[in-house]
Amino acid sequence: DAGVTQSPTHLIKTRGQHVTLRCSPISGHKSVSWYQQVLGQGPQFIFQYYEKEERGRGNFPDRFSARQFPNYSSELNVNALLLGDSALYLCASSLYRRGGNYEQYFGPGTRLTVT
Amino acid sequence: AQTVTQSQPEMSVQEAETVTLSCTYDTSENNYYLFWYKQPPSRQMILVIRQEAYKQQNATENRFSVNFQKAAKSFSLKISDSQLGDTAMYFCAFMKAGTPLVFGKGTRLSVIA
Numbered sequence: 001d002a003g004v005t006q007s008p009t010h011l012i013k014t015r016g017q018h019v020t021l022r023c024s025p026i027s028g029h030k031s032v033s034w035y036q037q038v039l040g041q042g043p044q045f046i047f048q049y050y051e052k053e054e055r056g057r058g059n060f061p062d063r064f065s066a067r068q069f070p071n072y073s074s075e076l077n078v079n080a081l082l083l084g085d086s087a088l089y090l091c092a093s094s095l096y097r098r099g100g101n102y103e104q105y106f107g108p109g110t111r112l113t114v115t
Numbered sequence: 116a117q118t119v120t121q122s123q124p125e126m127s128v129q130e131a132e133t134v135t136l137s138c139t140y141d142t143s144e145n146n147y148y149l150f151w152y153k154q155p156p157s158r159q160m161i162l163v164i165r166q167e168a169y170k171q172q173n174a175t176e177n178r179f180s181v182n183f184q185k186a187a188k189s190f191s192l193k194i195s196d197s198q199l200g201d202t203a204m205y206f207c208a209f210m211k212a213g214t215p216l217v218f219g220k221g222t223r224l225s226v227i228a
Contacts, residue, residue: 033215042119042206042218043160056215090160092216102148104216106160 002027004093004107012113013081021076021110025093031055032074033104034066037088046089049074050096078112086114117142117209121219128197129227135182136192136222138207144168148210149183149190154221155203163205166190197226 005024013019025032031050035043045058049068063079072093078085088111092104118141128134140149151163166174166183174181178198182191194201207219 035216040220042208042220043216045215045217048215058215088158092160103150103162103165105162106152108157108159 004091004105006089006091006107006110008110009108010111010113012115014115015081015083017081018077018079019081019112021078021089021091021112022073023076023091023093023107024073025091026105029093029095029105030072031094031096032068032072033092033094034074034076035090035092036060037090037109039087043090046076081114083114086112088112117144117211117217119207119209119217119219121205121207121222123222124220125223125225127225127227128194130197130199132197133193133195134197134224136194136205136207136224138190138192138219140188140190140207140209142188142209142211144211146212148212149181150208150210150216151179151181151190151192152206152208152218153201153203154206155200160206164192194224199226199228202226 007022033048034046037043047066048056052068066076068074088109090109091107094104120139147168149166153161164176178195180193204221206221208216
């Protein structure tokens, strides 16, 4: 079975531009979460989606947005890119059991560099 | 808010030896989950082991085991018979049901031949 997939692998953007990152969860998983991992740090939560609805949002500005599609894949959008947005963006999928998602399985990430 | 602290930024161990990575957390919750994730240089985050707070028995997965001390809010990872492939960043993570993962800053483990 395929794991979590993310595209693109690497991305270089200029300040002020917009970027869209994509994620496909493990088959059967209905929840997708996005994390930002700055070099040398642990991942920080950005968004969680389940059944196309936002179920949680981390402490990130409104320039960050996301959505989930009927096939449970997801997009993370970042507008007006800043140098500080340079990071590894991780997508994780889970089954979202009753009472909250349980084990999360991560994709390989998208390395975003803003120049 | 929950916090996770990993006090060892870097560690090294000889191949075939045993190493223990430390993790402490702060929470007022009684029911929660704890995880150790491994992130090799190739960067894919891999789940190593999980522990449910309501279970007193420490989790074990092959060469990986945890020492879960709920009262002390401590969750250490022991790697036995270390292998070169264990070289990676290791992240301790906390999750309360219905909330996202909260990660520590990680411990960089180097296994030396």
